[in-house]
Amino acid sequence: MEGPMEGLIKKALKVCDVDYAEVHIEERLTTRVSYAGKEMEDVGTHTTLGGNVRAFSKGGWGFVSFNDTSRIQECAKNACMQAKLVEGKGGKLARSEPVKDTVRVELADDPAGIPLEQKEKITRSYNDIILKSEKIKTSRVRYQDSRIRRYFFNTEGSEIIEERVYCGIGYYAVARDGSNVQISFDSVGGTEGFNTVFNQEADVERVAKEAVDLLKAEKVKAGKYTVIVDQLLAGVFAHEAFGHLSESDFLYRNERVKKIMELGKRFGPDELSIVDDGTLLGERGYYKYDDEGVMSQKTYLIKDGILVGRLHSRETAGKMGEKPTGNARCISYRFHPIVRMSCTFIEPRDRSLKEMLSGIKRGIYAKGAYGGQTQLEMFTFSARRAYLIEDGKIGPLTRDVVLSGNVFETLRNIEAFGNDIELHGGLGGCGKDGQGPLPTSTGSPHVRIKNVIIGGK
Amino acid sequence: MQAGAEKILDKALKRADDVEIYYEESERTPVRFKTDELYSIDVKHTRGIGLRVIKDGKIGFSSTSDPSRVEGLIDAAVESARFGQEAKFQFPGKSEFPEVDIYDKKVIDLATETSVKEGKKLISMIKEKEPEVKVDARIGKAVSRISIINSRGLNFSFDKTYFTYFVEGFLLANGSFVWIFEGKSRCSLSMETERFAKEILWKTSLAKKDVDIPNKAMPVLFMPDALTSLLKAFVLGVNGKNVQKGSSPLIGRVGEKVLGEEVTMWDDGLLECGIGSSPMDAEGMPSTRTPLIEEGVLKGYIFDLQTAGLMGLETTGNAARSYNSMPIPGVSNFCVSPGTSSVEEMIRSIKEGVVVYDVLGGGQSNLLAGDFSVNVSLGFKVENGEMVGRVKDVMVAGNVYDVFKRIIDVGKEVEEVWGFCSPAFCFGDMKVASKTK
Numbered sequence: 001m002e003g004p005m006e007g008l009i010k011k012a013l014k015v016c017d018v019d020y021a022e023v024h025i026e027e028r029l030t031t032r033v034s035y036a037g038k039e040m041e042d043v044g045t046h047t048t049l050g051g052n053v054r055a056f057s058k059g060g061w062g063f064v065s066f067n068d069t070s071r072i073q074e075c076a077k078n079a080c081m082q083a084k085l086v087e088g089k090g091g092k093l094a095r096s097e098p099v100k101d102t103v104r105v106e107l108a109d110d111p112a113g114i115p116l117e118q119k120e121k122i123t124r125s126y127n128d129i130i131l132k133s134e135k136i137k138t139s140r141v142r143y144q145d146s147r148i149r150r151y152f153f154n155t156e157g158s159e160i161i162e163e164r165v166y167c168g169i170g171y172y173a174v175a176r177d178g179s180n181v182q183i184s185f186d187s188v189g190g191t192e193g194f195n196t197v198f199n200q201e202a203d204v205e206r207v208a209k210e211a212v213d214l215l216k217a218e219k220v221k222a223g224k225y226t227v228i229v230d231q232l233l234a235g236v237f238a239h240e241a242f243g244h245l246s247e248s249d250f251l252y253r254n255e256r257v258k259k260i261m262e263l264g265k266r267f268g269p270d271e272l273s274i275v276d277d278g279t280l281l282g283e284r285g286y287y288k289y290d291d292e293g294v295m296s297q298k299t300y301l302i303k304d305g306i307l308v309g310r311l312h313s314r315e316t317a318g319k320m321g322e323k324p325t326g327n328a329r330c331i332s333y334r335f336h337p338i339v340r341m342s343c344t345f346i347e348p349r350d351r352s353l354k355e356m357l358s359g360i361k362r363g364i365y366a367k368g369a370y371g372g373q374t375q376l377e378m379f380t381f382s383a384r385r386a387y388l389i390e391d392g393k394i395g396p397l398t399r400d401v402v403l404s405g406n407v408f409e410t411l412r413n414i415e416a417f418g419n420d421i422e423l424h425g426g427l428g429g430c431g432k433d434g435q436g437p438l439p440t441s442t443g444s445p446h447v448r449i450k451n452v453i454i455g456g457k
Numbered sequence: 458m459q460a461g462a463e464k465i466l467d468k469a470l471k472r473a474d475d476v477e478i479y480y481e482e483s484e485r486t487p488v489r490f491k492t493d494e495l496y497s498i499d500v501k502h503t504r505g506i507g508l509r510v511i512k513d514g515k516i517g518f519s520s521t522s523d524p525s526r527v528e529g530l531i532d533a534a535v536e537s538a539r540f541g542q543e544a545k546f547q548f549p550g551k552s553e554f555p556e557v558d559i560y561d562k563k564v565i566d567l568a569t570e571t572s573v574k575e576g577k578k579l580i581s582m583i584k585e586k587e588p589e590v591k592v593d594a595r596i597g598k599a600v601s602r603i604s605i606i607n608s609r610g611l612n613f614s615f616d617k618t619y620f621t622y623f624v625e626g627f628l629l630a631n632g633s634f635v636w637i638f639e640g641k642s643r644c645s646l647s648m649e650t651e652r653f654a655k656e657i658l659w660k661t662s663l664a665k666k667d668v669d670i671p672n673k674a675m676p677v678l679f680m681p682d683a684l685t686s687l688l689k690a691f692v693l694g695v696n697g698k699n700v701q702k703g704s705s706p707l708i709g710r711v712g713e714k715v716l717g718e719e720v721t722m723w724d725d726g727l728l729e730c731g732i733g734s735s736p737m738d739a740e741g742m743p744s745t746r747t748p749l750i751e752e753g754v755l756k757g758y759i760f761d762l763q764t765a766g767l768m769g770l771e772t773t774g775n776a777a778r779s780y781n782s783m784p785i786p787g788v789s790n791f792c793v794s795p796g797t798s799s800v801e802e803m804i805r806s807i808k809e810g811v812v813v814y815d816v817l818g819g820g821q822s823n824l825l826a827g828d829f830s831v832n833v834s835l836g837f838k839v840e841n842g843e844m845v846g847r848v849k850d851v852m853v854a855g856n857v858y859d860v861f862k863r864i865i866d867v868g869k870e871v872e873e874v875w876g877f878c879s880p881a882f883c884f885g886d887m888k889v890a891s892k893t894k
């Protein structure tokens with residue numbers, strides 16, 4: 001059965017007179033509930049309808065996005081005209097078999113069917129947990145779900161309708177003692193339905209306690225340390241410091257970077273494997289088709305210490321003579337799809353945390369990522385919280401732990417991989433070229449890294 | 458659309474005590490260059506409606522980009538009000554709005570072909586002298602219309618133009634990567650191709666030479682671009698939301714000297730062609746100029762209606778939002794008053810120090826508390842009054858409430874950078890951490 005939207009899209013594609021064109025339409029229903037301190041800051045539902053036409057001519061792009069779908073034909077003509085105006089120097093998109101598919105999401109507890117009362121109640125209950133803690137100055141608890149239906153049709157015959165459902169909650173505690181202000185936060189999120197946000201009471205309590213504990217923590221002493229990094233921070237490291245280097249839209253344009261990222265080069269010990277995998281159902285980074293209609297897949301970036309793969313859109317795969325990997329993604333119909341990660345993780349091996357701790361005379365156990373920034377090979381990350389390791393035991397809480405270094409050196413310096421992988425989706429996601437947050441997941445087991453530079457006092 | 462909005466207002470008023478419609482429509486046209494070549498020409502049409510209601514004393518809100526969903530929109534806003542915050546304000550009625558210069562017909566008339574031509578000129582000017590540099594650029598124009606109608610009699614719209622020119626030069630120098638950014642965003646047309654090319658060129662030639670820098674405290678000159686990552690701490694500190702929530706370090710300190718006497722800061726919603734300027738704020742209060750710090754003394758905070766209402770204060774006309782979010786206090790143009798020295802004079806008076814053009818890692822420290830710890834991604838060492846080469850792998854750290862008390866000098870040239878309007882600042886005795894032992 002063809003709905004009115006399909007008819008509209010096909011009409012628009014008919015007027016496209018360029019090498020390639022695609023239409024993307026998105027319907028979105030979002031619910032947000034957010035408390036900050038004692039006040040309800042935001043509660044309610046929002047709807048969006050919008051789309052774009054993207055046209056490709058001799059290597060150049062034209063792009064028109066709109067909310068008024070009745071103007072779709074005019075927009076299609078414009079996009080084609082703009083693509084021609086770019087006068088690209090040639091170039092082809094990598095081949096991708098046209099796909100006709102409809103992907104429905106049917107969940108027993110689809111957030112779209114849950115009354116607002118329940119969403120408000122769970123948000124408030126977590127907020128109350130934070131606020132009842134002494135020394136907590138303020139809080140923020142933010143619930144969000146969205147149900148998206150996206151239509152992707154192109155001039156090659158692809159006709160994909162894919163539904164996606166996201167649900168998550170984030171909680172944030174601020175403790176203050178005079179001018180000493182400390183924060184802690186965490187979040188959960190995924191594509192499994194409303195139950196994703198259940199049973200976080202203990203975690204919320206832990207977050208509140210951490211913010212308060214940090215008020216008394218000593219600042220870490222700067223220097224070089226052996227560091228054990230938890231699953232969350234190691235996953236963020238794999239994504240931020242390494243994963244972005246595997247995105248080919250950056251690689252193909254720079255001969256010299258391409259040389260650094262040459263396939264077959266050794267990047268770390270035999271035990272090191274880093275994967276991007278968009279096929280993990282339930283994960284926040286899951287999707288069946290990317291935003292160019294290419295099926296998601298599992299791509300090894302590093303396998304047994306050797307660089308073996310990278311992430312592509314159809315454009316970058318075409319430029320580099322490789323195969324698309326299903327990593328062309330956009331945050332909404334208002335943006336071009338660009339090369340992005342899905343669920344990026346370091347594969348687990350066989351060590352327990354206890355084994356990894358033993359033998360460390362003086363080190364740091366860093367947990368969670370507060371923030372992080374990378375500029376190609378250089379990275380800096382601040383841990384949400386960190387503990388000193390003394391004679392193989394986890395010691396006192398310490399604060400303002402900033403890890404920095406060169407990503408290639410750091411990968412080589414990983415000396416132990418845990419058996420305890422965890423994947424994390426959360427509520428935020430990845431930002432790139434002004435597009436964020438994009439739903440992604442990261443993961444890792446605990447890893448032990450030697451010679452990490454820690455900034456501090 | 459105006460007529461449509463009035464209809465929604467009437468319908469919604471049957472189910473709520475007070476109603477406000479915020480309507481936004483815009484068209485952006487960026488022309489983008491990637492790696493020295495024209496890459497794409499885009500047009501982005503956006504429109505949407507935000508519906509805020511007050512029902513039984515509580516605030517409700519919903520939004521849509523699909524005007525055919527009027528009934529659903531009203532249902533959702535009314536449902537939201539069941540859980541909403543108690544309203545501590547009334548929607549403002551009709552008002553006289555100040556004249557402000559935010560519309561430039563030259564922006565509307567700018568042809569896409571002209572932007573393409575300017576971008577190509579920029580790239581060839583740079584490549585001619587520095588063929589190794591890869592250039593990305595974005596030249597964009599936009600026009601928007603904001604309308605607010607409410608049940609207290611306000612019915613006002615204004616149009617605004619935007620012009621954005623942003624350049625990114627990228628090069629590999631001595632085995633490491635260097636990014637050089639230039640850019641501007643204003644309501645009026647300012648095609649500064651030559652100036653941007655010149656800036657990128659001299660910075661490139663100096664960036665090719667690496668120099669060591671000792672690991673110690675020294676004077677650090679923050680150029681306006683880099684300074685914004687420190688100014689963001691004050692933006693958080695004076696935000697009425699953080700004051701109301703109890704998390705700002707500036708709570709209860711109005712009248713107190715919190716920074717050096719060289720520092721005067723204010724929020725200016727009426728700055729000529731400023732990217733944050735407008736006749737009214739995002740809930741229909743006249744835009745104004747709000748003093749924040751005068752000669753180091755804290756004068757006040759910025760507020761929207763509800764946040765001010767919660768604290769028993771008056772709004773400063775600083776409501777900020779898009780159609781799909783509720784108003785929160787936000788700065789319009791954050792302005793810092795200039796000093797009397799030129800940047801050249803400031804550099805000449807430094808015996809040993811650093812000039813910082815760009816930083817990496819802003820915002821990953823506890824900025825609310827004023828802490829910053831940033832990597833100098835583009836900075837040059839000064840020796841005996843001259844810039845001698847690029848410093849890399851260098852961090853500068855401190856607390857803004859502390860470093861803004863140790864000001865050596867303030868520049869006389871003010872630059873507008875993404876809603877910040879400030880001169881260069883030279884701070885004394887700033888901790889510089891380098892790899893040098």
